[in-house]
Amino acid sequence: MEKYFIVTDQSPLHKDYTEWIDNIEKIRILANAFFLTNGIESTIYGFYGENLCIVPTENDLVKLDKVLGKDVRDKLRPFKGNSKIHKQWIKALSDINLKRESKPYAPMYFSNCSGKLTSRLFDIDDIVYCSFKNEGDIETPEGMIEIKASEFWKVIEDEEEKMLGKKDVAI
Numbered sequence: 001m002e003k004y005f006i007v008t009d010q011s012p013l014h015k016d017y018t019e020w021i022d023n024i025e026k027i028r029i030l031a032n033a034f035f036l037t038n039g040i041e042s043t044i045y046g047f048y049g050e051n052l053c054i055v056p057t058e059n060d061l062v063k064l065d066k067v068l069g070k071d072v073r074d075k076l077r078p079f080k081g082n083s084k085i086h087k088q089w090i091k092a093l094s095d096i097n098l099k100r101e102s103k104p105y106a107p108m109y110f111s112n113c114s115g116k117l118t119s120r121l122f123d124i125d126d127i128v129y130c131s132f133k134n135e136g137d138i139e140t141p142e143g144m145i146e147i148k149a150s151e152f153w154k155v156i157e158d159e160e161e162k163m164l165g166k167k168d169v170a171i
Helices: 012-037 058-067 084-095 149-170
Strands: 002-007 045-048 051-054 118-124 127-133 144-147
Touching: 002 012, 002 149, 012 084, 012 118, 012 127, 051 084, 058 084, 118 149, 127 149
Parallel strands: none
Antiparallel strands: 002 127, 002 144, 045 051, 118 127
16 A cells, blocks of 8 residues: 655654755765865765765876775765874764764555555755555544645656756746
8 A cells, every 4th residue: 555645744744844954955065065174076975884975086196096995876976984084074963963864765654564665755945744654544643634646746857847847938
């Protein structure tokens, strides 16, 4: 069974999701400043465990190749744990008492979960949406409003069209 929801601010999932989004923004701001300070050109970064990773530019490769680990996926390379840059990143996080948070796992907010579980969790225009599928019945958690599948997918289609429109304009 699969159901679709709007997650209202009355739901603990909404609070946790919003805090996660805020955390991503704080990490982004810190990463931008950190990259500037350390002369890192790349604007594409991610994490592998606790390690900061970048998709290095040609100049980054010249400057940083010795302190970058092997490609973990899609050209994303972590800074080696014993490197000066890795240690500076950890210190930068510590200095502002920031740690990277994980995205909330939506199935944890549902009761009566059984068998295979899948979920989606995202926001569009400040509305948080969730879908949840499992092999048993799904009870609507407090603070969530069940919506029709067609409404859920229409929101996604409209957003994709909007994004494609923006992409076309930028070309």
